[in-house]
Amino acid sequence: MRFERIFAWAGGAAFIASLAVLATWLASLGQPHPVGGWRPVAFDAVLFVVFAAHHSLLARASVQDAMRKVCPDRLLRTVYVWTASVLLILVCWFWQPIGGQVYLITGWRTLVHTVVALAGLLLIVLSVRAIDALELAGIRKSHGVSNLQIVGPYRLVRHPLYLGWMLIVFAPANMTGDRLFFAAISSAYLIVAIPWEERSLEAAYGAAYAAYKRLVRSRVIPYVY
Numbered sequence: 001m002r003f004e005r006i007f008a009w010a011g012g013a014a015f016i017a018s019l020a021v022l023a024t025w026l027a028s029l030g031q032p033h034p035v036g037g038w039r040p041v042a043f044d045a046v047l048f049v050v051f052a053a054h055h056s057l058l059a060r061a062s063v064q065d066a067m068r069k070v071c072p073d074r075l076l077r078t079v080y081v082w083t084a085s086v087l088l089i090l091v092c093w094f095w096q097p098i099g100g101q102v103y104l105i106t107g108w109r110t111l112v113h114t115v116v117a118l119a120g121l122l123l124i125v126l127s128v129r130a131i132d133a134l135e136l137a138g139i140r141k142s143h144g145v146s147n148l149q150i151v152g153p154y155r156l157v158r159h160p161l162y163l164g165w166m167l168i169v170f171a172p173a174n175m176t177g178d179r180l181f182f183a184a185i186s187s188a189y190l191i192v193a194i195p196w197e198e199r200s201l202e203a204a205y206g207a208a209y210a211a212y213k214r215l216v217r218s219r220v221i222p223y224v225y
Contacts, residue, residue, distance in 0.1 A: 004075060011082045018085035025092035026169070029178040033099035040096035045185060047094055051087045052189045056196065100177030113173040120167025126153045127160040148205050150212050157218045158198070162190045166220070194219050 071079055105113065130152040153160035169183035198219075201209050219225055 004072075004078075007075070008078045011078045011085070014085040015081050018088040021089050021092050025095070026179070026182075029176055029182065030172065030174045032101065032176070033097040033178070035099040035177065036097055040098050041181065043096045044098065044181065047091055048182075048185050048189070051084075051091050052193075054083055054087055056193060095178070095182075098177040098181055102175040102177060102180050104175070105173040110173040113171050117168050117171035120164040120171060123153055123160050123164035123167065127164060130154060148208050148212065150215065155216060157220050157222055158213065158216050159190075159194060159220045162187075162194070162220045163222075165190065191220065191225065 067076060067079070153164075157163055166183075166187045169179070169186060172179055198209075198213075205212075
């Protein structure tokens with residue numbers, strides 16, 4: 001049990017480290033690069049798909065059942081966090097510069113972009129507070145159905161974490177080709193993955209989640225999707 005606790009807390013540390021790497025990397029994407037053509041676009045797309053495939057596969061009940069044959073159920077979330085953290089760092093590390101400048105906004109208008117980014121960050125913070133940060137990081141085991149949250153930002157949309165992410169990645173006043181491509185591909189993945197995620201949530205929470213869907217109609221973009 002002591003090893004499992006160390007493994008879980010180390011996974012939480014890896015999760016935090018991956019977020020720090022991501023934040024630093026996103027800032028670095030604002031550096032100018034010459035246009036690299038389609039080769040880096042294709043490479044980065046494959047790189048991100050590998051990362052995204054992990055999220056999709058390990059979230060499937062059939063895959064989790066297979067993993068339980070070699071991994072205790074109580075460590076499944078920790079293994080998921082470890083894998084996601086390492087893959088996210090690899091995406092940042094191996095990303096090939098796409099280059100190009102989409103737009104560069106200066107002056108007082110940058111304040112608008114800053115406000116949008118801060119709104120996205122606040123939405124993410126409030127969303128994590130409404131659930132359990134330790135559970136999200138794989139340190140604390142899920143408590144099951146009682147964990148269904150329909151308060152705070154979860155009254156606005158069913159996936160406020162995703163909305164916060166989209167606000168942040170599309171907010172930069174200095175929008176380079178790399179920033180735009182990463183914002184587009186990561187947001188597209190989230191939108192495509194939502195129906196599969198919600199099927200898993202319906203299987204886990206049953207009628208409670210069905211009632212929540214009737215209460216909050218928008219999935220991620222208010223009054224749009």
